[in-house]
Amino acid sequence: MGAGLSGQRAALAAVLAGRDVAVVSKLHPLRSHSGAAQGGINAALGPEDSVDTHIYDTVKGSDYLGDQDAIEYFCREAGPTVIEMEHFGTIFSRSPDGTLARRAFGGAGFPRTIHAADRTGLALLQALWERLGTERFTLYEEWDLTKLVVRDGRVHGIIAFDRKTGEFEEIAAKSVVMATGPFGRLYGRTTNAHSCTGDGVAVAYEAGVYLKDMEFVQFHPTLLLESGILITEGARGEGGILRNAKGERFMSKYAPHVLELASRDVVSRAIVTEVAEGRGYSGPWGGYVHLELMHLGREKVESRLQEIVDFSRSFAGIDPVTEPIPVYPGQHYMMGGISTNGQTETNIAGLFAAGECACVSIHGANRLGANSLLETLVYGKVAGVAAAKYAETAPQPEMHAADLDAAVAPLRAWSSRKDGEDPATLRVDMQKTMEQYVGIYRNEADLLEGLKRIRAVKARFANIHVVDQSKVYNVNLTDALEIGHMLTLAETVVVGAYARTESRGAHFRTDYPKRDDAHWMRHTLALKGPQGPVLSYSPVSYTRWDPKERVY
Amino acid sequence: MPGDLVSAQFDVYRFDPAKDAKPHFQTYTLKLAPHTPLLSALLQIRAEQDPTLTLRYSCRSAICGSCAMRVNSKSRLACETQIGPEIAENGRIVVEPMRNQAVLRDLVVDQEPFWRQYDLIQPHLILDPKKPMPEGRETSMTTEEVERFKETPRCIACAACYSACPAVSVDPGFPGPMALAKLYRFVVDPRDTAHQDRLLRIQPGGLWTCLRCHLCTEACPKDVRPSERIRDLKEMAIAVQGGTERGSKHAIGFKNNIRDRGLLSEAALVRQTSGVAGMIGQLGQGVRIYRKKPEILKKPHPIEGLDEVRKIYDALDTKEAPP
Numbered sequence: 068m069g070a071g072l073s074g075q076r077a078a079l080a081a082v083l084a085g086r087d088v089a090v091v092s093k094l095h096p097l098r099s100h101s102g103a104a105q106g107g108i109n110a111a112l113g114p115e116d117s118v119d120t121h122i123y124d125t126v127k128g129s130d131y132l133g134d135q136d137a138i139e140y141f142c143r144e145a146g147p148t149v150i151e152m153e154h155f156g157t158i159f160s161r162s163p164d165g166t167l168a169r170r171a172f173g174g175a176g177f178p179r180t181i182h183a184a185d186r187t188g189l190a191l192l193q194a195l196w197e198r199l200g201t202e203r204f205t206l207y208e209e210w211d212l213t214k215l216v217v218r219d220g221r222v223h224g225i226i227a228f229d230r231k232t233g234e235f236e237e238i239a240a241k242s243v244v245m246a247t248g249p250f251g252r253l254y255g256r257t258t259n260a261h262s263c264t265g266d267g268v269a270v271a272y273e274a275g276v277y278l279k280d281m282e283f284v285q286f287h288p289t290l291l292l293e294s295g296i297l298i299t300e301g302a303r304g305e306g307g308i309l310r311n312a313k314g315e316r317f318m319s320k321y322a323p324h325v326l327e328l329a330s331r332d333v334v335s336r337a338i339v340t341e342v343a344e345g346r347g348y349s350g351p352w353g354g355y356v357h358l359e360l361m362h363l364g365r366e367k368v369e370s371r372l373q374e375i376v377d378f379s380r381s382f383a384g385i386d387p388v389t390e391p392i393p394v395y396p397g398q399h400y401m402m403g404g405i406s407t408n409g410q411t412e413t414n415i416a417g418l419f420a421a422g423e424c425a426c427v428s429i430h431g432a433n434r435l436g437a438n439s440l441l442e443t444l445v446y447g448k449v450a451g452v453a454a455a456k457y458a459e460t461a462p463q464p465e466m467h468a469a470d471l472d473a474a475v476a477p478l479r480a481w482s483s484r485k486d487g488e489d490p491a492t493l494r495v496d497m498q499k500t501m502e503q504y505v506g507i508y509r510n511e512a513d514l515l516e517g518l519k520r521i522r523a524v525k526a527r528f529a530n531i532h533v534v535d536q537s538k539v540y541n542v543n544l545t546d547a548l549e550i551g552h553m554l555t556l557a558e559t560v561v562v563g564a565y566a567r568t569e570s571r572g573a574h575f576r577t578d579y580p581k582r583d584d585a586h587w588m589r590h591t592l593a594l595k596g597p598q599g600p601v602l603s604y605s606p607v608s609y610t611r612w613d614p615k616e617r618v619y
Numbered sequence: 620m621p622g623d624l625v626s627a628q629f630d631v632y633r634f635d636p637a638k639d640a641k642p643h644f645q646t647y648t649l650k651l652a653p654h655t656p657l658l659s660a661l662l663q664i665r666a667e668q669d670p671t672l673t674l675r676y677s678c679r680s681a682i683c684g685s686c687a688m689r690v691n692s693k694s695r696l697a698c699e700t701q702i703g704p705e706i707a708e709n710g711r712i713v714v715e716p717m718r719n720q721a722v723l724r725d726l727v728v729d730q731e732p733f734w735r736q737y738d739l740i741q742p743h744l745i746l747d748p749k750k751p752m753p754e755g756r757e758t759s760m761t762t763e764e765v766e767r768f769k770e771t772p773r774c775i776a777c778a779a780c781y782s783a784c785p786a787v788s789v790d791p792g793f794p795g796p797m798a799l800a801k802l803y804r805f806v807v808d809p810r811d812t813a814h815q816d817r818l819l820r821i822q823p824g825g826l827w828t829c830l831r832c833h834l835c836t837e838a839c840p841k842d843v844r845p846s847e848r849i850r851d852l853k854e855m856a857i858a859v860q861g862g863t864e865r866g867s868k869h870a871i872g873f874k875n876n877i878r879d880r881g882l883l884s885e886a887a888l889v890r891q892t893s894g895v896a897g898m899i900g901q902l903g904q905g906v907r908i909y910r911k912k913p914e915i916l917k918k919p920h921p922i923e924g925l926d927e928v929r930k931i932y933d934a935l936d937t938k939e940a941p942p
Contacts, residue, residue, distance in 0.1 A: 095730070097776050098683040153757040156744040156810065158765065158772045165759035183772065189682060190772060197743040231723060260678040294656075296680045373773075378680060381699050384654060491666035535671040537635050540724040543670040 071099035073422025074246035080451025104188025107180035129431025222417035233538030255498035269552035279406035282563035287399030357391035432572020487532030653703025684777035717782035796835035796845030827866020881922030
């Protein structure tokens with residue numbers, strides 16, 4: 068499920084293992100959100116760098132919530148993964164000596180971010196799709212996922228509908244890999260595409276799959292002010308600096324050693340604090356600070372940050388060669404997702420998950436820049452291999468007519484109502500709630516209020532109304548399906564955030580500002596219960612790195 | 620920064636095959652800041668006025684290629700088109716689906732022909748088993764080799780070029796600008812081992828159908844400049860094949876005509892392109908043209924200032940063309 072980098076890499080691995088593979092996606096694979104990743108993909112390929120340093124940086128970046136055994140595997144696979152993608156045809160940027168060029172990124176000890184200008188995701192997505200295109204598989208393009216069929220503790224397939232015809236189908240499968248990407252659209256101010264609604268995560272949760280660490284939401288420091296479009300961390304990696312309205316390079320107060328290249332949670336909180344304390348600029352879209360690239364010179368900015376230059380010019384009317392870019396943090400990445408182990412297995416036999424929709428956990432409480440593209444490919448491959456192996460011996464899946472009826476009935480009810488709640492209104496109400504009450508700085512009172520409000524929106528969803536009666540490409544029906552999925556997930560985020568009475572990585576509680584390893588060095592697990600998510604906790608695996616205070 | 624709000628009228632193409640016998644336009648009006656992207660305006664119409672208005676969209680930042688459509692007759696990305704300049708120029712915004720692809724509903728088109736053409740150019744590295752990739756490390760590639768890709772890696776497959784292409788509309792077998800720009804990307808890739816085969820295979824019915832109108836380059840939101848890459852492919856194809864393919868003979872004949880006389884001798888061009896046998900095949904058409912324009916059989920006299928024309932050719936033949 069899903070045809071971004073994780074889904075495609077899983078499909079490739081499963082096809083090469085000789086299995087009959089279907090790729091189901093709500094977008095054409097080349098339109099997947101993986102293509103929007105800008106800055107790069109980490110691999111310790113530089114002569115001064117080492118896999119151990121990459122592991123350490125990732126563990127530290129995770130604020131010691133990442134599973135160290137998984138992180139070790141992940142970082143060891145980085146080099147071979149990047150090389151394989153180069154051999155598949157990825158057009159990476161090069162150093163003058165012909166090797167892969169590397170740039171600096173936040174929270175990294177050495178420049179280890181391999182990149183393709185500032186469109187690395189697009190470059191990888193093209194190369195992988197073109198490589199996968201030489202193999203045989205079935206593509207279900209623009210299909211919406213409505214249900215994961217689970218019986219007797221194992222997967223039997225999925226139910227989805229073809230947007231072009233509106234027809235529902237059961238797709239029986241011995242194994243299913245969820246690779247449906249993020250759910251950043253829980254928030255209005257996000258770098259995520261409109262399609263990032265967490266369908267696979269929600270559908271899995273509804274089927275009894277554990278979700279992990281849902282409260283950890285990464286806010287990227289530099290979103291273009293009004294539109295929320297991402298300005299890559301690579302802009303700071305190339306030497307971009309942040310200044311407040313007093314002209315101060317304020318990161319010197321928050322991260323004296325590495326300044327703008329501190330970890331994302333640190334930089335985002337710094338910007339929010341500067342603005343809240345009156346040292347930001349203010350405008351019709353709220354407070355902001357400046358990201359300056361002017362001192363880097365036209366040549367460097369236009370060649371290495373080409374997309375950023377275009378975005379700034381098209382979407383903000385700003386030329387970063389000569390003017391500062393107005394930026395403010397916003398939602399960017401979900402560390403949490405479908406709970407898996409290092410083999411991408413879930414608690415349901417035959418269900419695997421990889422990429423942003425999954426939580427191994429590599430990123431723990433805070434993901435380092437350029438580790439996400441790596442995760443999609445490393446764990447996409449693991450999932451494809453594991454799903455293929457499982458399918459070798461798994462019994463035949465059984466689809467019952469009742470499964471289809473049960474999946475279709477609620478959607479039919481949404482369309483047959485005369486009146487009811489409008490999906491667009493519910494989406495705005497949810498997004499406002501998440502931003503106001505479950506944002507960068509959190510506290511008990513806000514989270515309780517947020518939970519109350521999310522549950523109120525959820526109650527209204529029971530009466531959702533789809534106006535559009537057409538069977539052909541009914542995006543109104545898709546809207547309704549997506550808001551339902553997002554509300555399910557929003558509740559798990561708020562409940563997890565409320566329960567975690569400490570501050571760690573991206574989860575910052577003003578009422579519990581310290582990290583509390585004695586109680587909270589553990590993963591949050593959420594399972595669907597009759598009255599909402601039921602929480603439990605699981606230990607963090609750690610091997611070599613004892614928790615230390617995190618200073619940048 | 621926000622200016623005053625403008626009243627924006629959107630005339631949007633509507634067609635639902637399930638209930639409409641033929642398409643019609645529907646008018647919506649919104650008050651918006653001039654820098655509002657068209658996609659935001661259309662989503663606002665969906666949210667506030669008409670949830671049945673149907674379009675493809677996803678990233679809203681010009682990287683996923685979903686929201687290409689025709690805006691005041693030009694194929695472009697809705698997310699990257701600000702409404703202010705459109706209204707200033709046309710008084711309203713006419714929004715239609717892309718061309719050269721059948722309409723599924725409203726602004727959503729069937730992209731199957733577009734993707735098929737992309738698949739047909741074999742968009743993947745073709746490797747020679749005798750020349751394996753270096754084991755355990757990347758292929759070495761100089762910055763100059765990377766620069767040869769030009770802007771083609773920026774392509775987001777939005778199909779705006781395909782929609783704008785008149786050659787596609789008369790010949791659906793023509794690969795179209797995106798597929799040809801993609802072909803160029805593989806022909807200049809130092810890792811690919813099938814450059815010659817690719818150039819030979821694309822010529823009949825492919826490369827030379829391009830009309831050189833540059834509408835694709837005008838439509839492309841990522842500055843891929845497909846028409847320039849098609850020109851590069853033509854040059855490479857002539858170099859590989861020696862200019863014996865019909866399309867290349869036409870191009871070479873055209874060039875020689877102008878160099879020799881400064882004017883086109885149409886009859887001579889037919890002979891140079893198709894040979895004497897080919898001329899006989901086109902006799903009927905030739906007679907029809909001759910009746911209207913008898914001078915086509917005369918060799919044109921060299922124009923005045925032909926020396927200046929030749930100087931241009933000499934300069935182009937001896938120097939690298941400017942980038």
